[in-house]
Amino acid sequence: MAVVGGGVMGAATSWRLAARGAEVVCFDRFSPPHAQGSSHGDSRIIRTAYFEGSYYVPLLHEAFALWRELESTSGASLLRITGALYIGTERSEAVVGSLASAKQHHLDVELLSADELRRRYRGHVVRDEDVAVLDRQAGILDPEGAVTAMLAQAPDVRRNTRVSSVDELLRDFDAAVVAAGPWTPEVLDWIPLQIERQVHVWFSIARDAEAGNWFAPERWPVFIRQTREFGDVYGFPSLDGASVKVGRHHDGDYTDPDRIKRRVDEHDIDPLRLMAATYLRGVSGNARRTLTCMYTNTPDEDFVVDFSPHDRRVVVLSPCSGHGFKFAPVIGDIAADLVVDGRTKRDISHFSAARFSAPPQVPDDQTDHH
Ligand SMILES: Cc1cc2nc3c(=O)[nH]c(=O)nc-3n(C[C@H](O)[C@H](O)[C@H](O)COP(=O)(O)OP(=O)(O)OC[C@H]3O[C@@H](n4cnc5c(N)ncnc54)[C@H](O)[C@@H]3O)c2cc1C
Numbered sequence: 001m002a003v004v005g006g007g008v009m010g011a012a013t014s015w016r017l018a019a020r021g022a023e024v025v026c027f028d029r030f031s032p033p034h035a036q037g038s039s040h041g042d043s044r045i046i047r048t049a050y051f052e053g054s055y056y057v058p059l060l061h062e063a064f065a066l067w068r069e070l071e072s073t074s075g076a077s078l079l080r081i082t083g084a085l086y087i088g089t090e091r092s093e094a095v096v097g098s099l100a101s102a103k104q105h106h107l108d109v110e111l112l113s114a115d116e117l118r119r120r121y122r123g124h125v126v127r128d129e130d131v132a133v134l135d136r137q138a139g140i141l142d143p144e145g146a147v148t149a150m151l152a153q154a155p156d157v158r159r160n161t162r163v164s165s166v167d168e169l170l171r172d173f174d175a176a177v178v179a180a181g182p183w184t185p186e187v188l189d190w191i192p193l194q195i196e197r198q199v200h201v202w203f204s205i206a207r208d209a210e211a212g213n214w215f216a217p218e219r220w221p222v223f224i225r226q227t228r229e230f231g232d233v234y235g236f237p238s239l240d241g242a243s244v245k246v247g248r249h250h251d252g253d254y255t256d257p258d259r260i261k262r263r264v265d266e267h268d269i270d271p272l273r274l275m276a277a278t279y280l281r282g283v284s285g286n287a288r289r290t291l292t293c294m295y296t297n298t299p300d301e302d303f304v305v306d307f308s309p310h311d312r313r314v315v316v317l318s319p320c321s322g323h324g325f326k327f328a329p330v331i332g333d334i335a336a337d338l339v340v341d342g343r344t345k346r347d348i349s350h351f352s353a354a355r356f357s358a359p360p361q362v363p364d365d366q367t368d369h370h
Contacts (some may be wrong), residue, residue, distance in 0.1 A: 001025070001339055002173040004163045004187060006032040008039040008325055010179035012146045012332025014154035015070070024065040024297075025173070026154050026280075029183070030279045033147035037181040037257070038320055041200055041243060041291050043236045045222045046326035047084040047138035049107050051097025052301070055350055057105045059330050062346075064137065066329030067146075070089050073320035080193055082217045082237055084138030087117070088226035088328055089129050098133045099279035108136040123214045123282050124223070138237060140222060141325060150332075151265035163187065170313055178308075179317040182257035182294040188335045190310065193318060194297045195262055197252040197266045201286070202289040203244040209282025215244050224249075243288045244280075246272055249296070249322055257294060296320040297357070305334055306353035315339055316353055 001015055003010045006028035014026040030036050046063070052054040067079045086094035088281050095111075102109040112132045117124060149155050163169055167188055182188045182195045205215055214220060217237040224234045232249040239245075248271065255261070274284045296318055297306060303319035315338045319331050330346070339342035 002027065002163075002169050002176045003179060004169070004176060004280035005181060005183075006147070006151055006159075007037045007083065007179065007181045008143065008147055008150070008328040009181070009319060009331055010177070011150035011154070012186060013038070013177050013317065013335040014157070015150040015177060015333075016329070016332040017339070018154050020340060022052060022336070024154060025156045025158060026151065027158045027161045027163050029160065032151060033144040035291065038294050038365065039181075039295065039325065041092040041146055041245075041293055042142070042239060044048055044143050044325040045084065045138070045224070045234065045236070046141050047135050047222075048081065048265050049098040049102040049109050049133060049135040051094045052087060052103065052323065053097075054101040054104045056327075056348065057101055057107070058326055060289065061347065062330040062333075063327050064311055066333065066360040067141070070146070070149055070329060071321040074152060076145050076149045078149060079139060079141055079143050080217060081137070081139040084135040085112075085117075085121070085132045087124065087130055087132040087220045087223060088210040090131050092226040094224055094232075095131055095133055095219035102133070102135075110134040110136075112227070115179075121220065123209065123220060123280055125279050125281055134221065138222060140217070140239075141252040143325060146328070159200060168312055175313045175315070177257075177315045177317060177335045177339060179335075181320065182296045184296060184316070184318055187318060188308065190355070190357050191304065191316065191318065192299060193230060194296055195257055196295040196322075197255045198247065198293045198295055198322070199252070199272070200245050200247045200291050200293065201264070201269055201272045201287050202245045203273070203276055204243050204284045204286040204288050206282045206284045210242065215283050216241075226281060227275070227279065229278070230271065233275050233278070244281075244283055246276060248272065248275070249346050252295070255294070260294065262290060269315070295322040297322070303331070303351040304353050304356070305331055305348050305351040307338060308355050309357040319351075
């Protein structure tokens with residue numbers, strides 16, 4: 001089997017295939033973990049009471065178990081539980097959706113009033129109309145550590161090796177999993193993905209908050225906040241004791257992965273600085289560090305995890321739309337199901353490739369290969 005891409009999705013697929021004893025070769029145009037695609041930047045949010053859809057929750061339960069399995073096989077510490085706060089008005093999607101998922105799946109969440117939120121988390125500026133859902137099974141993943149640990153389980157990783165054509169690859173391999181992140185449209189021309197530039201900024205913590213340890217991971221959950229002025233924003237506890245990382249979900253310009261503007265300027269930083277000044281207490285406007293990253297968006301923001309509608313030897317993974325990282329181990333395991341067994345018992349009906357493509361035209365003789 002060939003895996004195109006050694007970002008977190010290709011790395012996870014390679015790991016899960018190798019764990020089943022399959023022969024797998026993973027190709028990457030760069031040397032992962034690297035900062036050119038989507039799987040970098042010190043931290044990623046993982047959570048359970050998924051407001052984007054309760055059908056994600058069973059996959060998240062599996063993902064948590066597989067993250068722990070990866071930690072024990074690799075010896076790396078990759079997942080830190082901090083809890084997550086979803087902050088908005090009572091009617092916001094983050095609050096309504098996370099409570100609905102929690103109810104349906106009996107999850108451990110707590111609804112906090114504005115007063116309770118103020119009392120527990122001094123770093124949040126809370127308005128009277130705000131409430132928050134505290135999701136206890138949530139925290140931070142280490143993206144570079146995860147890619148490294150997964151690829152260490154894969155016996156054959158070909159670095160700095162760009163795959164120019166999947167058809168050519170299939171002359172040498174029985175099957176290919178395409179996990180090329182923002183470059184997926186270059187490899188598969190039928191898939192309607194849009195690449196969005198994203199920026200993260202680490203702002204310095206003000207002196208009193210630093211002294212009071214307000215943003216330490218034991219005290220400050222990751223958060224997603226739905227705001228009127230800035231849209232959906234999110235932030236992390238401090239991993240270095242001196243700064244906190246924040247970002248805006250889907251604020252970016254559409255781009256091309258080979259021409260993306262990597263440099264972050266004041267025009268990028270200013271809205272996040274204003275957001276931090278409006279909604280966070282104890283965070284200064286001093287940007288200590290920045291990065292760019294890419295979202296690969298489907299039109300409906302659900303993932304693509306499926307056979308290619310044009311060739312069942314090809315499995316396509318586009319689990320991004322800005323929220324895929326946390327699922328990587330289970331997505332990799334599903335990809336292994338598809339290429340090894342030809343099917344999966346997991347419910348991937350929301351992630352079909354056919355929803356974006358002409359009806360499948362698969363010759364009968366290709367359906368039993370895997
Ligand atoms: C700023 C930002 C914040 C995010 N926050 C979160 C979060 O908090 N929680 C969460 O769950 N998700 C989050 N996400 C989403 C998550 O990071 C992505 O879903 C995930 O990293 C996608 O991984 P990938 O392997 O598909 O893509 P990538 O990491 O981009 O990997 C694709 C790989 O394919 C390789 N490649 C491409 N073309 C070829 C080719 N032709 N030949 C060989 N190799 C090739 C590339 O070099 C690259 O290594 C965030 C994303 C961004 C950008």
